[in-house]
Amino acid sequence: MDKLPKIALPVVIIAIVVIIIISKSAVNISSGQNGVLFERFGGGVVTDEPALGEGFHIVAPWNDVFIYEVRQQTLDESMKVLSSNGLDIRLDASVWFEPQREKLGLLHQEKGENYVQRVLMPAIRSATRTVVGRYTPEQLYASKREIIQSEIDDEMQQQLKDQYIQVNRILVRDVSLPENIKDAIERKLRQEQEALEYEFRLTKAVQEAERQRIDAEGKARANEILNASLTSNILKEKGIQATIELSKSNNSKVIVIGSGQEGMPIILGNN
Known part of the structure; x- marks a missing residue:
């Protein structure tokens, strides 16, 4: 029984040392992180191998691990x-x-x-x-x-x-x-918009005037063609046809004969 404490003491010491070594050697890397290994006696920062990924890692207690956030x-x-x-x-x-x-x-x-x-x-x-x-x-x-x-x-x-x-x-x-620059730019933009609006209205007015001119020219041309086609004989024939149609009416009427060779009868109705 006297020997037990003497045996237990080294065991306890060894266990404590092992626990310290493990605690110094154990590295836990959380999600979204990677670790860079620094080997104190092996050339410094490890650059030719992938970084330590997520999870639990054991490294030599004299080495260090630097944790980096690798998420966005x-x-x-x-x-x-x-x-x-x-x-x-x-x-x-x-x-x-x-x-x-x-x-x-x-x-x-x-x-x-x-x-x-x-x-x-x-x-x-x-x-x-x-x-x-x-x-x-x-x-x-x-x-x-x-x-x-x-x-x-x-x-x-x-x-x-x-x-x-x-x-x-x-x-x-x-x-x-700057506020003064912003105000000046906004004024300039408003003026440009107003100028564009005025130009648009002016263009519309010119287009409308041109449309009316073309319409008037078209009507004038149509009248010229019509006048050229209405000869005296055609007018006389149309007058005779109108007189005949009026004479067929049952209403009483007065017929006035025009003077001269070109005179056309005028029928005055009497209802």
Whole structure:
């Protein structure tokens, strides 16, 4: 019985050491995360192997594991940039991004855990300055937001080409101009609309006048043709036919004979 404590003590010590080693060696990586292994005695950051995936891992206690979020993340930025003529433009944008999983080791080695502040934020600010700097305030006010988004996205893709970061989408939430510039642009647009409306009315008036002229010319031409076709013989024949028709009426009537050779009878009804 005296020997039991002497045997139990080393066992307890060994068990404690094992527990410490396991606790230091065990790494649990949650969903949506990956781990970058740093081998203290094996060359540093492991870049030639895939990052540690989700789940439970055992690593040597002298090594470290750096956990990265690999799901899509959002970065919201509010920036003041200059237009092509040097006026301040406020632009609010959101970036959907994620680190490239297959190059997570290189991202950690070259950029570090705060890669968002070191790489992503400067990239979106630079891309926004470049794109907005191409336009005047009037063009920014009139341009569709989708066009600006597309150009900023293209610019960011170029800047982040070898930075191990994947940009999924750029969303421009708002483009704000100085109030006085905005008011001036709105006045100009209203004046342009009024000018277009006046031009439209003038065009309609000219078209209506042209229509009436063509209509009058058509009627005049028709009358000329009709007058040319109505000879004296035709008129006399039509008068005789009308007289005959009137004479067939049962009502009493007075017939007045016109004078001269061309005189036509006139029948006056008497009901």
